[in-house]
Amino acid sequence: MMRMSSRTCSLEGRQLQMTEACLFLSEYAALMLGCGATCIRIEKNVRRMARAMGMRPVLVIMPSSVELTLWDREHRLSSCNTEPIHRKGIRFDMNTRLSSLSWELADGKVTFDEARRRFAVISRLKPANKWLILILASLANASFCRLFGGDLVSMGIVLAATLAGFRLRQIMLEDGIDIRLVFAISAFVSSVIGSAGYVFGIGETPDVALGTSILYLIPGIPYLNSMSDLLDGHYLSFLSRFMDAAVLTACLSAGLCGGLLAMSIKWF
Amino acid sequence: MNFAMEIIQDGFFAAVAAVGFASISNPPKSAYPWCAAIAAVGHPVRFVLMESADCHIALASLAAALAIGCLAVFSAPAAKCPAEAISFPALLPMIPGMYAYRTFQNLVLCLCCGEGEFHHYFYLTSYNLLTCIVVLLVMAIGVTLPIFVFKKISFKATRYI
Amino acid sequence: MQILVWIFIVACVLAAFVYRCFEKTHEEPVQNRHFFDAETGQRIRERPYIFDDEDEFEDM
Structure with missing residues (x-):
């Protein structure tokens, strides 16, 4: 389970958490689309990570942008972000690492900050020789x-x-x-x-x-x-x-x- | 014996083609041997069905694509990558290029010739175009269907990298 | 005639390759499109927005 407990946080703190999570997940979805992943894989990965953080995602995939709306469990707070998609060609190596990252976050093997750090590293992955x-x-x-x-x-x-x-x-x-x-x-x-x-x-x-x-x-x-x-x-x-x-x-x-x-x- | 040699040759060149085309899409390094192995099994399936069972190319392509798709789904956890990363490149050697060219060839002849031969070239154009489209469609569906049928396996493949 | 055209086209392609070999490699400008820092994982808050057609609006 993710280190984002909703019990002890104030409403303001929880809203901030949701904004950060929304930005991360929408960038994640945009990068997966940019490297040529299928829509079902992106939806499953985003849903997996959001659920682990105690949130409900709604993903809208358009040809050149992706829109993510996150709601908390009690349906009081929400966050929304639209990210443009930057095409990087077909990159199955990025696809694999990003999918694996979603499992690590969902299984609680990494913290949210560590996940964002790994995401930053994956987005800079160089293609093969x-x-x-x-x-x-x-x-x-x-x-x-x-x-x-x-x-x-x-x-x-x-x-x-x-x-x-x-x-x-x-x-x-x-x-x-x-x-x-x-x-x-x-x-x-x-x-x-x-x-x-x-x-x-x-x-x-x-x-x-x-x-x-x-x-x-x-x-x-x-x-x-x-x-x-x-x-x-x-x-x-x-x-x-x-x-x-x-x-x-x-x-x-x-x-x-x-x-x-x-x-x-x-x-x- | 000759037939067996032809099957082995077919499998070998399909494996080389799959690895080469896979490299264009930057798969993780662990995917390459699986790509080669699955293409070496899948492409001869189509070859055997077309040569000895006298199957139509569309049915043979469907059978081969299903085989490739299923093999890819079950080897994805071992290859530590998504099933698409292995199956899509393995499928590329089966794309029917010649039908596409014959479509264009007969289309041009259709437009250039007189009324008498129009029907013949139109028939050839339509036949090649339909075959090409149907083969591509069944191949794509055949390779994607196993991913949807075996959802639990295909979407857990990257869990324990 | 056919052979001459073939040789001409192949020569153009080879010339392009040779030129590319000796051309000074221009550095790709570092594009900070990414929201997150690769060391800390924190969001880069002062990140400027970078658009693909940035140079088109320079005169405006």
Whole structure:
């Protein structure tokens, strides 16, 4: 049980506790949404922590902000806060640590202040080594090519196309360029390199090489998150995440078409 | 024997693909081996169903996604991370890219050709588009359903890290 | 012709990579969006609000 006893505190003290708890929980929900967690997980985590502090939460999840209203058990005091969501891309490491933090707070293993300190540390978590991700993603896409029936030469072409496209994507995202433009340009570059089978007449499956060279860009996880929200009845979140994924898919298709036009390949 | 070798190859490349795509979404380090193992089991399920049982891709994808989802839910406590962190990347190698491309290909041909061939290309466009959408839908539902069915396990996975 | 276009595009991409390698790495400004102190866990009360489009309103 949390160290926030409601018996000995005055009304004013209890209101202050509720305000602090509301600010923490709304920031927590905003960070979880920012790192791509599903709505059901966020609701369960927030509810778990609020219940342990003797409060009732009501969470409203919107596409770019989250609103939390906290009521105490006797329904006398309340606190409300709206937090904007800052997108940090998909971060399952943050998601895991935040979920674990909610259990620690609920089980009484940490105090409220310690929980806030750990939250501050988690929010500053650095992503994995970008070169490692680059190499792993390129190998993954080459394996993808093999799964679709490509030969060794096609796998090599796809490896090169993914290395170039993914590195370009990393550079452009670091520079703060709009992600939709990033996807279009990366798809363009990857499809041009992926068309090497047609241009130089190498390999026996140039169509597979071209087809799989841009598949690493498909936003699979935002799409799967949207389905989870659909099943839980969060239709607004489902639509907004689905539209995000659809817009990015349209951008990469545009990049692919651009690449095919540039290479004058009648693949379609 | 040949078929067994093909299944093993399919599982191996699916595992490599899952690990690579998982790295893009920054999972905790403990999730990687589980991701690879589950993809190595789930993707061959679809392969076997389509090759030997002559299953439609949608049904085969549903079966594979359910398998991946269930395995992920039960291995989440051991992997010390949420079930989605393992199952979502393991599912990515199964996305039907070729159907999407054939949809666009036949759509363009639909618009370019004359009245006589319009019906044929329109049929191909619709078939590929519907297959693509249905496969994506059943995959997503298949992998998310176990998380909702086994709520107690999936939401307690990070309790004792 | 196709080969020339291909080589040109690939050369542009490689040039971008080489430029990026030797470009001075600009430091990312520290953004204090976070409410809580990483050492004490207390709320940072004098935290200024930082908006994403801060520079757009500089002239106003």
